Amino acid sequence: MSKVTIATVAERAGVSRQTVSNVLNTPEVVREETRERVLEAISALGYRANQAARQMRTGRSRLIAVRIEPSRDGINGSVLDRFLHGLTDAAAPAGYRVMLYTATDDTDEIATYESLLTSYDLDAFVLTSTHHGDVRTSWLAEHEVPFVTFGRPWGAPDTHSWVDVDNAAGTAAATRHLLDAGHRRIGFLGWPAGSGVGDARRAGWATTLADSSLPGTGLDRAVADGIESGAAAVADLLPSVDALVCASDSLALGALRAIRESGHTCAVIGFDDTPVAQAVGLTSVSQPLTEAAARCIDLLADVLDHSGTPRQLLLAPSLVLRQTTPQGATT
Amino acid sequence: MSKVTIATVAERAGVSRQTVSNVLNTPEVVREETRERVLEAISALGYRANQAARQMRTGRSRLIAVRIEPSRDGINGSVLDRFLHGLTDAAAPAGYRVMLYTATDDTDEIATYESLLTSYDLDAFVLTSTHHGDVRTSWLAEHEVPFVTFGRPWGAPDTHSWVDVDNAAGTAAATRHLLDAGHRRIGFLGWPAGSGVGDARRAGWATTLADSSLPGTGLDRAVADGIESGAAAVADLLPSVDALVCASDSLALGALRAIRESGHTCAVIGFDDTPVAQAVGLTSVSQPLTEAAARCIDLLADVLDHSGTPRQLLLAPSLVLRQTTPQGATT
Numbered sequence: 001m002s003k004v005t006i007a008t009v010a011e012r013a014g015v016s017r018q019t020v021s022n023v024l025n026t027p028e029v030v031r032e033e034t035r036e037r038v039l040e041a042i043s044a045l046g047y048r049a050n051q052a053a054r055q056m057r058t059g060r061s062r063l064i065a066v067r068i069e070p071s072r073d074g075i076n077g078s079v080l081d082r083f084l085h086g087l088t089d090a091a092a093p094a095g096y097r098v099m100l101y102t103a104t105d106d107t108d109e110i111a112t113y114e115s116l117l118t119s120y121d122l123d124a125f126v127l128t129s130t131h132h133g134d135v136r137t138s139w140l141a142e143h144e145v146p147f148v149t150f151g152r153p154w155g156a157p158d159t160h161s162w163v164d165v166d167n168a169a170g171t172a173a174a175t176r177h178l179l180d181a182g183h184r185r186i187g188f189l190g191w192p193a194g195s196g197v198g199d200a201r202r203a204g205w206a207t208t209l210a211d212s213s214l215p216g217t218g219l220d221r222a223v224a225d226g227i228e229s230g231a232a233a234v235a236d237l238l239p240s241v242d243a244l245v246c247a248s249d250s251l252a253l254g255a256l257r258a259i260r261e262s263g264h265t266c267a268v269i270g271f272d273d274t275p276v277a278q279a280v281g282l283t284s285v286s287q288p289l290t291e292a293a294a295r296c297i298d299l300l301a302d303v304l305d306h307s308g309t310p311r312q313l314l315l316a317p318s319l320v321l322r323q324t325t326p327q328g329a330t331t
Numbered sequence: 332m333s334k335v336t337i338a339t340v341a342e343r344a345g346v347s348r349q350t351v352s353n354v355l356n357t358p359e360v361v362r363e364e365t366r367e368r369v370l371e372a373i374s375a376l377g378y379r380a381n382q383a384a385r386q387m388r389t390g391r392s393r394l395i396a397v398r399i400e401p402s403r404d405g406i407n408g409s410v411l412d413r414f415l416h417g418l419t420d421a422a423a424p425a426g427y428r429v430m431l432y433t434a435t436d437d438t439d440e441i442a443t444y445e446s447l448l449t450s451y452d453l454d455a456f457v458l459t460s461t462h463h464g465d466v467r468t469s470w471l472a473e474h475e476v477p478f479v480t481f482g483r484p485w486g487a488p489d490t491h492s493w494v495d496v497d498n499a500a501g502t503a504a505a506t507r508h509l510l511d512a513g514h515r516r517i518g519f520l521g522w523p524a525g526s527g528v529g530d531a532r533r534a535g536w537a538t539t540l541a542d543s544s545l546p547g548t549g550l551d552r553a554v555a556d557g558i559e560s561g562a563a564a565v566a567d568l569l570p571s572v573d574a575l576v577c578a579s580d581s582l583a584l585g586a587l588r589a590i591r592e593s594g595h596t597c598a599v600i601g602f603d604d605t606p607v608a609q610a611v612g613l614t615s616v617s618q619p620l621t622e623a624a625a626r627c628i629d630l631l632a633d634v635l636d637h638s639g640t641p642r643q644l645l646l647a648p649s650l651v652l653r654q655t656t657p658q659g660a661t662t
Contacts (some may be wrong), residue, residue, distance in 0.1 A: 005445055007474045017475065021452065062450065063430070068419050075606050081412045088399050088431045097451065099394070100419045100429045114336050119393065120428065121352065143338050144348065227610065253610050275406050279558065279584050279607045 086293030230254025417624030561585025
C-alpha cells in the first residue's frame with residue numbers, strides 16, 4: 001500500500017494513531033516534542049490533508065445525515081432502503097459520506113437534529129417522507145442548516161431544493177394502460193385522504209378516467225396500507241370492477257389474493273415495483289429511486305456551494321408490465 | 332427548546348454557527364476577542380461538552396462505519412438492510428452513529444478503509460458478509476482499527492469479536508419439521524460449495540437426514556442464487572423429492588413456481604424469512620437480525636473499552652411456518 005495514512009505517520013513517528021489524530025485535531029493536548037516529531041513525519045511522508053485540515057479550508061465536514069425508517073411490513077420499507085443505497089452510492093464520488101439516524105416522529109426528529117448538530121460536524125441533511133404541515137423543514141431553515149428533501153413540501157412554498165417523483169403521472173400511466181387494453185370499469189385502491197403522496201396517486205387515476213369520460217364514483221376504496229386491508233377492501237368491489245390501480249404493492253397483493261379467492265377476473269397494478277412485485281409477477285409503477293438519490297446529491301452540492309436559488313426536480317415514474325395485466329397492450 | 336446548542340451559543344455571542352464551531356474545534360483560526368465572547372456565552376449558557384470536547388476526553392468519535400451492499404435481486408438484499416436498521420437503532424442509545432460506505436470487493440473495501448480513516452474520525456467498523464480468505468479482518472487487525480463482524484471468520488482463528496447466526500441449526504430445524512410431518516424424500520437446493528454460509532446450510536440438512544438414516548445422495552442441487560436458477564434446478568428433482576429445504580427464499584420461490592407448473596406436490600422451506608416469503612406464504616428460516624445487530628453493538632462497546640478478550644456469539648434462528656409446508660406438525 002503506497003498511500004500515506006495516520007497509521008503510516010504513527011509508525012514513522014513512533015507514536016500511536018491516537019497521538020497523530022490528536023496532533024491533527026487537538027494539538028494543544030500533545031506535548032511540544034511529540035507534536036514536532038509527528039509533524040516532521042507528516043511532512044516527510046507527504047501525508048495528505050486530513051478531514052480536519054480540509055474542513056478548516058472548506059468549512060465542510062463532508063458528512064450528511066439521513067433518517068433510516070423503522071422496518072415496517074418490509075414491502076413498502078424497501079423503497080426508502082433503495083433510496084438509501086442510491087444516496088450512499090452517489091455521495092461517495094461527490095466526496096460525501098452518509099450518516100444514519102432514527103426518529104419516531106417529527107418532534108423526535110427535531111430533537112435528534114439538535115443532538116446531532118451538537119455532537120457531530122454535519123454538512124447537511126437529506127430529508128425523506130415529507131408531508132403536509134412538515135415542521136422539520138422550517139426548523140432546519142430557521143437554524144440555517146443546509147438540507148434538501150426527497151419529496152416536495154406538500155402545501156408549503158418552494159423555498160428549498162427538492163427532488164420528487166410524479167406520483168400522479170404514475171397512476172395515470174397505469175390507468176391509461178388498462179384503458180388501452182379495453183378495460184372500462186377501472187377501480188382504485190388507496191389510502192385515506194390527507195397524505196400528499198396518496199392523494200396524488202388517487203388523482204392520477206381519477207383525472208385519467210375523467211379525461212375518457214368514464215365514471216370513477218363508487219369504484220374506489222380508501223384503507224390503511226397493508227395486504228390484509230387490501231384484501232378486505234377489494235372483496236366488495238368485485239365484480240363491479242374488472243381492473244384495479246393500487247397505491248402500493250402491499251394493497252395490490254391483498255387485492256390479488258381476494259380476486260383469486262373470489263373466482264372473478266380482474267387486472268391489478270401496484271405501485272413501487274418492490275421485490276415482492278417482481279417475485280409474484282405483479283405489474284407495478286416504478287420510481288426512479290437511484291436517479292432521485294443522485295439528483296438529491298447534485299442539489300445538495302449546489303446548496304452547500306451557495307450557488308443559485310433553490311431548485312426543484314420532478315422525475316417521471318415508469319410502468320413495469322408483468323402477468324397481472326393484459327399483455328400486448330401499449331401504454 | 333431548552334437545550335443549549337451551537338445555534339443558541341452563536342445567537343448569544345452574536346456570531347455565526349461556524350464561528351462557534353471554529354472556537355470549539357480549531358480555536359487558532361478565530362480572533363482572540365471573538366473567541367472570548369464565544370467562550371463567555373458557552374459558559375453562561377452551560378453549553379454541554381460537544382463532540383470535539385468529548386473526543387478529547389474519551390479518545391472517541393462515536394462514529395462507526397458499516398458497508399451498505401449494492402441492491403441485488405432485492406429479496407436477499409433485504410437481510411442486510413434489516414441488519415442495518417437494527418444496527419442504527421441499537422447504536423443510538425449506546426451513543427454511536429452509523430456511517431455508510433460502499434465497496435465493490437475486498438480490495439476496494441480496504442482502499443476505502445484507508446480513505447475513511449484518513450478523512451474521518453472513526454471509532455470502529457462493523458463488517459458483514461465475512462467469507463473464507465477474508466483479507467479485510469487481517470488488514471483492520473494489523474492497522475489496529477477496532478472492529479466486530481456479523482459473520483464468523485470462516486476458516487480463520489477466532490481472534491476478534493463476532494456475532495453470527497447458526498445457519499446449520501436453521502436448515503436442521505427445517506429438515507426435522509419435514510421429517511416429523513412424515514416426509515422421507517427431502518431434497519436440498521443450495522449454492523455451489525465453498526461459501527461458509529451455503530456449506531453450513533447444506534450441512535444442517537445432510538446431518539439431520541443422516542441422523543435418521545435417510546438418504547440424501549442425489550437429492551441436492553447446487554446453483555447460483557436466484558428465482559430462475561431455483562426453478563430450473565428443481566424441475567429435474569421432481570418427483571424424486573416430496574419436500575425441499577432451500578438455502579434462500581429466492582431459490583424457494585423458483586422451486587415453488589417449478590413445482591406448480593409440474594403438477595406435482597412438494598413441501599418447500601426457504602431461508603431468511605424475507606418480505607417476499609411473508610407475502611406468498613412461504614415457510615422460511617428466520618434469522619434474529621435485530622438481536623444480532625444489538626449484540627454487535629454490545630461487543631463493539633467492549634472492544635472500545637478494551638474490556639476482556641474477544642467474544643463470539645452464535646444466535647439460534649427460528650422456523651416460521653406458513654402454507655408451503657404441512658400444517659399441524661411439531662418441530
